[in-house]
Amino acid sequence: MYELKNVTKRYEQSRRTITALDDVTLSIPDGQLVAIQGPTGGGKSTLLQMLGALERPTKGSVTLGTAELATLPDSALAGIRAREVGFVFQGFNLIPTLTAQENVETALEPLRLPSAQRRSRAAAALASVGLGDRASHRPAELSGGQQQRVAIARALVKEPDVLLADEPTGSLDEETRDEIMDLLEGIWRDRGLTLIVVTHDSAVAKRAQRRLHIKQGRLTEKK
Amino acid sequence: MFGTYLLRELTHRRKQTAIIAIGMALAIALVIIVNSVAAGVRDAQAGVLASVYGVGTDVTVSRAPEAPAQGDGQSGPPAFDFGAADGQAADGSTTLAQERLNAARGTATFDAAALDTVLGVDSVSAATATLALQNTSFSGQIPTRDAASTDGSAPAGPPAGGADGAGGSSFNVDSFTVEGIDVAGAAVGPLTAATLADGRTFTAADAGSDVVVLDSDYATSADLAVGGTLSIGGADFEIIGLVASGGSNSYIPLDVAQALSGLDGQVSSIYVQAGSSSDVPQVQADIEAALPDATVSTQADLAASVSGSLSTASGLVSNLGTWLSVLVLAAAILIAILFTISGVTRRTREFGTLKAIGWSNRRIVGQVAGESLVQGAIGGVLGVAAGLVGILVVNLVAPTLTASATAQQTAGFGGQRPGGFGGAGPQAAAATTDITLHAPVTAAVILIAVGLAILGGILAGAVGGWRAARLRPAEALRSAA
Ligand SMILES: Nc1ncnc2c1ncn2[C@@H]1O[C@H](COP(=O)(O)OP(=O)(O)O)[C@@H](O)[C@H]1O
Numbered sequence: 001m002y003e004l005k006n007v008t009k010r011y012e013q014s015r016r017t018i019t020a021l022d023d024v025t026l027s028i029p030d031g032q033l034v035a036i037q038g039p040t041g042g043g044k045s046t047l048l049q050m051l052g053a054l055e056r057p058t059k060g061s062v063t064l065g066t067a068e069l070a071t072l073p074d075s076a077l078a079g080i081r082a083r084e085v086g087f088v089f090q091g092f093n094l095i096p097t098l099t100a101q102e103n104v105e106t107a108l109e110p111l112r113l114p115s116a117q118r119r120s121r122a123a124a125a126l127a128s129v130g131l132g133d134r135a136s137h138r139p140a141e142l143s144g145g146q147q148q149r150v151a152i153a154r155a156l157v158k159e160p161d162v163l164l165a166d167e168p169t170g171s172l173d174e175e176t177r178d179e180i181m182d183l184l185e186g187i188w189r190d191r192g193l194t195l196i197v198v199t200h201d202s203a204v205a206k207r208a209q210r211r212l213h214i215k216q217g218r219l220t221e222k223k
Numbered sequence: 224m225f226g227t228y229l230l231r232e233l234t235h236r237r238k239q240t241a242i243i244a245i246g247m248a249l250a251i252a253l254v255i256i257v258n259s260v261a262a263g264v265r266d267a268q269a270g271v272l273a274s275v276y277g278v279g280t281d282v283t284v285s286r287a288p289e290a291p292a293q294g295d296g297q298s299g300p301p302a303f304d305f306g307a308a309d310g311q312a313a314d315g316s317t318t319l320a321q322e323r324l325n326a327a328r329g330t331a332t333f334d335a336a337a338l339d340t341v342l343g344v345d346s347v348s349a350a351t352a353t354l355a356l357q358n359t360s361f362s363g364q365i366p367t368r369d370a371a372s373t374d375g376s377a378p379a380g381p382p383a384g385g386a387d388g389a390g391g392s393s394f395n396v397d398s399f400t401v402e403g404i405d406v407a408g409a410a411v412g413p414l415t416a417a418t419l420a421d422g423r424t425f426t427a428a429d430a431g432s433d434v435v436v437l438d439s440d441y442a443t444s445a446d447l448a449v450g451g452t453l454s455i456g457g458a459d460f461e462i463i464g465l466v467a468s469g470g471s472n473s474y475i476p477l478d479v480a481q482a483l484s485g486l487d488g489q490v491s492s493i494y495v496q497a498g499s500s501s502d503v504p505q506v507q508a509d510i511e512a513a514l515p516d517a518t519v520s521t522q523a524d525l526a527a528s529v530s531g532s533l534s535t536a537s538g539l540v541s542n543l544g545t546w547l548s549v550l551v552l553a554a555a556i557l558i559a560i561l562f563t564i565s566g567v568t569r570r571t572r573e574f575g576t577l578k579a580i581g582w583s584n585r586r587i588v589g590q591v592a593g594e595s596l597v598q599g600a601i602g603g604v605l606g607v608a609a610g611l612v613g614i615l616v617v618n619l620v621a622p623t624l625t626a627s628a629t630a631q632q633t634a635g636f637g638g639q640r641p642g643g644f645g646g647a648g649p650q651a652a653a654a655t656t657d658i659t660l661h662a663p664v665t666a667a668v669i670l671i672a673v674g675l676a677i678l679g680g681i682l683a684g685a686v687g688g689w690r691a692a693r694l695r696p697a698e699a700l701r702s703a704a
């Protein structure tokens with residue numbers, strides 16, 4: 001359950017101040033599939049950063065469950081990111097030197113699991129996105145769609161309450177886009193987690209229960 | 224995970240790892256070689272000094288010779304006065320023989336009471352006084368020409384013309400150095416460094432006896448052996464032992480030396496050992512205050528008196544070598560830091576992503592620092608290997624260095640070249656020794672070198688880690704570049 005109250009995020013630059021989020025109030029119940037749309041520079045990624053505990057708002061409050069993300073110290077935010085939030089990026093953001101298996105394991109590193117448990121959980125996560133046979137491949141040896149599957153496995157392996165995806169299909173061709181969206185939707189359905197997807201793609205947005213629009217930092221609900 | 228990630232990064236970014244490690248290795252190798260050669264040069268210098276001044280001597284006290292005054296038989300070449308009675312006429316020639324025992328050239332003597340003064344100085348743990356002498360013997364034949372010169376008629380032919388221009392005469396001038404020393408077994412002083420080659424050294428019972436210990440090199444050149452006798456100052460001395468000393472040609476009891484040379488109660492050098500090396504400057508200052516006329520030298524002053532290619536090597540190693548290794552080390556650390564920073568910058572999105580998925584700052588700093596540390600350590604290991612090879616080469620080549628120690632201010636040295644009689648004067652008293660440079664390897668140097676490499680790695684890692692720590696997790700969301 002997300003509760004955002006009067007959230008404003010400003011970026012101070014040398015000459016001017018950019019208001020990336022302008023007085024956003026929003027509540028997202030657990031288990032919802034939310035699509036966020038809007039023009040480039042509208043504030044979509046900034047909103048996702050607030051939800052994912054990557055940044056603190058300039059003003060307002062962001063609560064996830066009982067945690068107040070606006071005021072927690074860095075280390076506590078890192079802990080929330082490690083346990084409760086899974087992130088999927090447009091650029092996949094895999095570590096190029098690590099294998100698919102090891103990339104998935106990085107998400108379990110902060111949880112300090114025994115290495116055997118870490119390995120078996122990562123292997124299971126890889127299998128669940130259909131890449132059980134690619135565990136020892138490096139990102140460069142995988143297609144874009146496969147890399148995004150590894151990234152999804154990395155986001156899921158910690159069994160988070162929330163999955164945040166910032167334009168997860170933005171770097172993929174049309175056919176692969178559907179595959180990835182099908183995968184994400186399947187995960188949402190099977191696991192009952194909250195899935196918040198930023199997307200330019202109206203076809204993708206149509207699958208969502210709820211559609212939000214952000215333009216110039218202002219949030220509007222679309223029905 | 225830490226190890227896997229670290230290993231993957233280092234093997235994947237081989238070029239960066241190689242550049243950092245090789246830079247570090249070069250610096251470490253240089254540090255090891257310079258250190259080791261410097262130690263070798265120091266050992267060689269210490270060896271030269273120990274052979275001259277004995278082991279454990281921290282300070283020597285002597286007196287600068289006064290400018291030779293005319294007719295001063297002590298600082299000038301020994302004067303021989305032949306009276307009519309000294310000659311023996313036989314077969315138309317006169318045989319002359321005389322032996323003199325004088326203070327060694329280039330030295331001045333002073334009252335032995337100075338030893339008590341020195342022993343009274345704080346922090347002086349031992350001191351001994353010596354008297355450096357030179358024994359010069361003259362023997363020769365001069366044709367008896369009294370008749371010819373009185374009747375005024377010239378000889379029939381030109382003079383036979385000896386080497387010295389004295390027609391028909393033959394002279395033999397022989398000189399060697401004699402050092403009067405404390406026979407009661409001083410803790411410092413000339414013979415403490417010497418190894419006994421034959422016979423025995425002095426015991427307290429030798430005081431007052433005409434017994435002599437010879438330098439083994441001199442004994443060989445003069446064809447003398449234990450059990451034989453040697454004439455010193457007109458007295459016959461029993462040869463009781465041979466030592467490899469490198470200092471004086473011969474050693475006799477101090478009291479005998481004083482009596483024979485007519486220098487009663489006089490000494491020419493005092494060898495002083497300080498309680499600890501940190502006391503040396505204070506001891507030097509105190510002795511200088513107590514004995515204002517004396518020249519008080521420390522080992523460092525004495526080392527400065529060593530000249531020749533050994534001192535050139537010493538200068539080269541301590542100046543150029545040290546600067547070069549400091550410079551290369553600084554460059555290597557700088558390279559490591561710059562490459563680490565550029566590596567962190569290149570991996571901005573990677574570290575941002577790791578933070579976004581929950582990695583703590585500390586964990587990421589540890590990863591960056593770990594990579595740098597291992598790169599430094601690889602450099603250290605390579606550097607130690609290269610350094611050891613370098614030292615091996617130095618020791619295989621084993622360059623020979625020459626060392627000359629001038630005995631301007633101290634007695635007892637300069638005896639290596641008997642026969643300098645009538646030469647260039649006081650400054651001529653110098654000896655040249657050939658020393659093979661041996662560069663020792665110590666565990667300490669290797670540990671320090673590896674420590675430096677790891678320190679370089681830690682420094683680079685700290686700077687890189689600091690950069691990584693400042694990255695915001697939101698960097699992960701930077702549009703795919
Ligand atoms: N770190 C930042 N510093 C300065 N301005 C930023 C920063 N991040 C985002 N912005 C600005 O905030 C606004 C919203 O950006 P963003 O949330 O990334 O938009 P979107 O994801 O909808 O394209 C943009 O004008 C962008 O330039």
Ligand SMILES: [Mg+2]
Nearest residue numbers: 044045046166
């Ligand atoms: Mg964006």
